[in-house]
Amino acid sequence: MDQYSSSSLVDTSLDLTIGVTRMRVEEDPPQTSALVEELNRVSAENKKLSEMLTLMCDNYNVLRKQLVEYENKSNMTERDQTSPPKKRKSPTRDDAFSSAVIGGASESSSTDQDEYLCKKQREETVVKEKVSRVYYKTEASDTTLVVKDGYQWRKYGQKVTRDNPSPRAYFKCACAPICSVKKKVQRSVEDQSVLVATYEGEHNHPMPSQIDSNNNLNRYISVGGSPTEPAAANRSSSLTAAVTTVDLIESKKVTSPTSRIDFPEVQKLLVEQMASSLTKDPNFTAALAAAVTGRLYQQNQTKK
């Protein structure tokens, strides 16, 4: 949580004015004023957007605090009730394998007692397992149930469930059985463009995409939990998109910090590339739309 609140302090400005203003002034005075005006307008807009984003982050933090408090309260009451979890435990060989390895009792013939112990261990691990849900905004036309969260997954099943007409895809972490994290991905009933990913468990290894930091995946800024845990419960899709964009901007900012200072032509090129890649990037447009609609919604709420 603190990690995220710190992210709200991050300078989200696109900083599109870098050196360009000075460059133009020297070259072509008649056009400069218009360009400067345009740049000022864009940076003002940019400033507004970053303010909105900061505001949204703050609001999110407040909401999240409330949610955590609420969850803590409900967990306390759940603990009082001694009834075991109703949901069926995954009776996978992975679980049996892991519990056997942890217990150091592999290759033994399974007696009833062993089975019972395994079952008990399984129950305990399931109770301990972190289950979190993450919403991803995608194109409605995009029929794939692929969520680029930075980790590598292996699909092991797909099912159409009763409560939702769209199929649910089942994934295991590609590092299984070392990492026993699973996720389910299904389109939201309410909004087909929203993918709901349910994560079970925590990764015990770093995110593979961290090595390749320049790819444009839907990377996360961890809001809660461990840094390797991508999911945080009940994150809104708009926020995810906004967060992605902040991340994206930041990554683009650090692409070539030295060339920005030294070479005006490179600066110009960089700015153009940045602008074009941002406008082409669906994540950016989605984040922008989310930020604006969020703000509008907020204004409507305050008016009422």
Added chain:
DNA sequence: CGAATTTGACCCGCGC
């Protein structure tokens, strides 16, 4: 040709 994905069969918990 090996790895990844698809998909029908199967397993198991739960409600009736």
Added chain:
DNA sequence: GCGCGGGTCAAATTCG
């Protein structure tokens, strides 16, 4: 006990 439904397995298929 039986059927339903969610979850998993594994053979078949596709892909790079």
